[in-house]
Amino acid sequence: MAKSLVSIIVPCYKQAHLLDETLNSVMQQTYKNWECVIVNDGSPDHTEEVALEWCKKDKRFSYVSKKNGGLPAARNTGVKKTSGKFILPLDSDDILHEQYIEKLLPYFDDPTIGIVTSYRFFFVKSKTNIIKIYKPNGDNYRNLMFENQLMPSSIYKKECWVEVGGYDESMIKGFEDWEFWLNITKRGWLYHTVEEPLFYYRKAKESMLIDTHRNHAETNKKYIFWKHKELYIKHFDNFFEVMFYNLNVHRKAELQIKNSLEYKIGKALLIPFKVFKKLFKFVMNMTIKSNLKSI
Structure with a gap:
């Protein structure tokens, strides 16, 4: 694998101010046999x-420019333009360690491996400002059924992309990478994790991932579960346990909020407003009745 061409796909949307830093990390790779397709997804x-x-x-x-169609479509557009045996998707605000490709690529010598990832840093503003390290585990689809262990910028064999038909372009609200990894590994491909932090993930106050978790997580999970329902039926006992565990966690969190001092104070402060609302409604009804009698 030492001489194989690696195709890097960089979808861009409203990240021009960060793009230089991302592409510079591509240029600095110690592994030199790469190509990089920059996809402008209709960015204004x-x-x-x-x-x-x-x-x-x-x-x-x-460089390729296209009408805005969402991240999965932008990635697919980029992959279609590539010639490499391996694909590295890279978001336009993240940063590669200079040895990222060099250290991940050798693990593809194992023919059962379809995806290789690494530990990753989370940083704020500057890559020197590290706030945490994420360490994936597992190596097969069972480790991906309920949580996405793999970062979007894991390297994978292009034949895997062909086999699953690319990224699901209907998933414009996020989790498209999770579904993509699950779709690959359920076909028998394994993944491997290099136990070094070789990737820098930018943590922003507002981002697509934050919006996904805040507003679309349940809908996206439901879509993934239905699309790959044969897996969850096959492992129904585990699915059942996980779902009821999550329900219990949410219930406890809700009770904790309701029992908190802040919640009780807020509820007490609302009492005068509720009384005023009832009084206002009563006065309005009496006024209407009075007007009707006078007609």
Whole structure:
């Protein structure tokens, strides 16, 4: 695998101000046999200007622009333009360790491995400001059924993308990478984790992932469970246990909130407003009745 071409896909949408740092981490890779496709997903900022400057710097960079269609469609567009045996999706605000490709690629010598990932840093603003390290575990689909262990920028064999038909373009509200990994591994492919933090994930106050967890998590999970229901039926006992465990966790969290001092104070403060609302409704009804009698 030492000489194999690695195709890096960088979808861009409203991240032009961070794109230079991301593409510089590509340029600094110690593994040199790569190509990088920058996909402008209809971004309204100066993404095109930044991308074209990098294409001038190094012929390994290329650029494609498309109408906005969401992250999975942008990734698929990029993959279709590639020639490499391996695919590395890279979001336009994240950063690769300079040895990322060099240290992950050798594990594909095992023909059962379809995906290779690593430990990753979470950082705020600067990659020197590390707030935590995430360490994936497991190696097969059973480890992915209820939680996404793999980061979106794991490296995978292009034949896996072909086998599953690419990313599910209907999943524009997130978790498309989770569904993609599950779709690959349920076919028998394994994944491997390099036990070193070789990737920098930018933690932002507002991001697509935050919006997904805040507003679309349950809907997306339901979609994944239904799409791959044969897995959850096969492991129904485990599925049953996990679902009721989650219900219990949510119930305890709800009770904890209701028993908190803040909740009780807030509820007490609302009492005058509730009384006023009832009084206002009563007065309005009496006024209407009075008006009707006078007609």
